[in-house]
Amino acid sequence: MLVIQNTLSGKKEEFKPINPPHVSMYVCGPTVYDYFHIGNARSFLISDMIRRYLEYKGYNVKFVMNLTDVDDKIIHKSKKENRSFSQVADTFTQAFFEDIEKLKVKPATLYPKATGHISEIITLISNLIDNGFAYNIDGNVFYNVARFKDYGKLSGKKTDELEVGARIEINNEKLNPLDFALWKKAKEDEPSWNSPWGKGRPGWHIECSAMSCKHLGDTFDIHAGGSDLIFPHHENEIAQSEAATGKPFVNYWMHFGFLNINEEKMSKSLGNFFTARDILAKYPAEAIRMFLFQTHYASPLNFSEEAIQAAQKGLEKFTNLVDKINSELSAPSQAAPMTDFDFPTFYSAFESTMDDDFNSPKAIAVLFDFIKEVNRKITESPSLNSGFYLKTKEFLEKTAIGVFGITSFEKEVPASSGIEDKLIELLLSIRATAKKEKNFTLADQIRDELLNLGVAIRDTKDKTLFKKV
Ligand code: AMP
Ligand code: ZN
Numbered sequence: 001m002l003v004i005q006n007t008l009s010g011k012k013e014e015f016k017p018i019n020p021p022h023v024s025m026y027v028c029g030p031t032v033y034d035y036f037h038i039g040n041a042r043s044f045l046i047s048d049m050i051r052r053y054l055e056y057k058g059y060n061v062k063f064v065m066n067l068t069d070v071d072d073k074i075i076h077k078s079k080k081e082n083r084s085f086s087q088v089a090d091t092f093t094q095a096f097f098e099d100i101e102k103l104k105v106k107p108a109t110l111y112p113k114a115t116g117h118i119s120e121i122i123t124l125i126s127n128l129i130d131n132g133f134a135y136n137i138d139g140n141v142f143y144n145v146a147r148f149k150d151y152g153k154l155s156g157k158k159t160d161e162l163e164v165g166a167r168i169e170i171n172n173e174k175l176n177p178l179d180f181a182l183w184k185k186a187k188e189d190e191p192s193w194n195s196p197w198g199k200g201r202p203g204w205h206i207e208c209s210a211m212s213c214k215h216l217g218d219t220f221d222i223h224a225g226g227s228d229l230i231f232p233h234h235e236n237e238i239a240q241s242e243a244a245t246g247k248p249f250v251n252y253w254m255h256f257g258f259l260n261i262n263e264e265k266m267s268k269s270l271g272n273f274f275t276a277r278d279i280l281a282k283y284p285a286e287a288i289r290m291f292l293f294q295t296h297y298a299s300p301l302n303f304s305e306e307a308i309q310a311a312q313k314g315l316e317k318f319t320n321l322v323d324k325i326n327s328e329l330s331a332p333s334q335a336a337p338m339t340d341f342d343f344p345t346f347y348s349a350f351e352s353t354m355d356d357d358f359n360s361p362k363a364i365a366v367l368f369d370f371i372k373e374v375n376r377k378i379t380e381s382p383s384l385n386s387g388f389y390l391k392t393k394e395f396l397e398k399t400a401i402g403v404f405g406i407t408s409f410e411k412e413v414p415a416s417s418g419i420e421d422k423l424i425e426l427l428l429s430i431r432a433t434a435k436k437e438k439n440f441t442l443a444d445q446i447r448d449e450l451l452n453l454g455v456a457i458r459d460t461k462d463k464t465l466f467k468k469v
Contacts, residue, residue: 039266139185
């Protein structure tokens, strides 16, 4: 039985999807104004692990992650760089996809963009105005927090206490300091769309209510994100969606702990961040995943390169076993008797840890125990039946690979090894020697055959240059 710590109730609850075997899951994705950092990556990788485990359990997961592609930070950057807001958003949307692919994140079912849902957002805001939950002041539309009696139910915050805190930033345009923008009136040289309230653009919170409702329905199973989003973002999403539909918005709210640096949240604004790109240039995705999954998703986690190196070291046990299995299975099969090994016990240990609110560190400890037992078996018995290796491989494929993505049976030649370029240089130096020795047949043969392989060369006064065409 899978239990999930639900932020809404503050308790662990048995997971009962609305329409099994289907599971609907929404995760707040990136604001595409820069490369994402390894703290953001924690959210993307944890939600990937949760989705993969739900699939392991046989659920069919519709996984939606939004891309915030219009917002103050994007506009600010576009002005600074003298580019359009959509050029900035496109650049970093593409970078986001490249980086999550390198991190071995399974692609979401959908990545809806805010700018692709303006009409849904306008319909939702109109509904809120019609029902008295929102008001328009001169082209700015605000949510009327006082009208929604459940406001604060996710974060546990009380509106009267919040009001005291918010008093300093009282904004004359709003009725109440807690009210938040649904539609922002267009400013000079900012992106805008037509609406019943004049030209403007959507606020951040409303995009998630509009997109999750469109793609997952009025009520869906799981909504997740970093714990910085509980208030106000997720509290506001609830207020918007439940006021509009009159139905519960989400059944299970999951929030992930921060990735910290020196006990402080990693964030762009504090400047204490490493981009996922920089870390990927130094460490394989498997090491980063292992580092993140060896801590429970809800706990804070301190980032250090030493911790990633330690995770990478731990992965050697997996790689050694994978290599052993690959070599045993490529050799002719042994006519040895079937080996007795308690696979079911390891499967159930793995499942019972993961069923307990996705306790990945404990599940990884089960995998280490498994490797230890398998290695013991291999040392004890000189020849083992190939069925044993096949079952060991299947176990690792389902758990370490399928759920965590921390190892692989496919050997990858690192793209950055540079071996290709070095071989081309080697051929060019052989060609240079051939030319010196007046062996023009060989020199021309090297040039022509390189061209056949898509490498064009050009002789300059003191060097031969090459280009991949
Ligand atoms: P953003 O692009 O800032 O909207 O953030 C994208 C996701 O990363 C959100 O789910 C945030 O909650 C999450 N996030 C941001 N900083 C951290 C951090 N230091 N640790 C964990 N998650 C984070
Ligand atoms: Zn959101």
